[in-house]
Amino acid sequence: MVTAVLIVILVVAVAVLTVFVAGYNKLRAADVRVDEALGGIDVELTRRASLIPSLVLTVQTFASHERAVLERITQARAALDASVAGRSVAQRGVAEQQLDTALGQVLALGQSYPQLSSSSNFLELQRNLADTENKLSFARQYYNDAVATLNKLSSTIPWMYLADRAGVSEREYYRTPR
Secondary structure (H helix, E strand, O other), X not given: OHHHHHHHHHHHHHHXXXXXXXXXXXXXHHHHHHHHHXXXXXXXXXXXXXXXXXXXXXHHHHOOOXXXXXHHHHHHHHHHHHHHHOOOHHHHHHHHHHHHHHHHHHHXXXXXXXXXXXXXXXXXXXXXXXXXXXXXXXXXXXXXXXXXXXXHHHOOOOOHHHHHHHOOOOOOOOOOOO
């Protein structure tokens, strides 16, 4: 009888330990996926920012007197680079919005200068920017999906009791700049 009770206690202890380890690993994996997804956003933001010097150079050759527009895009790029270095998702969104506004002004110059609109460099940069925007949109969606999974896990029973022990907390969603 004592042996049977000890076996039951041992089986229960092993089951509890297995659930704890599995839950811990599940939470840590979800947290790593969020970090990976945020890195994907950073890659695309950096890619987009790296296209900016070429765009500015191309526009400068056709519209050198548009100095204020070109300075704004340079400042917005610097703000974006600084935000990628930090952990704040909100800061990335604000910097991305600044860059979007500045890019819009630069691309609008293409309408004011027909020779710029027909430049192969300008057209190629526009295509690359559009491609990067598509990839960035996908990266944002992937990040938000990863955050949703993590937030659901860390706020539902039984995982919520393990979240603090795993060093996992809810993350903020990436808001699309408007």
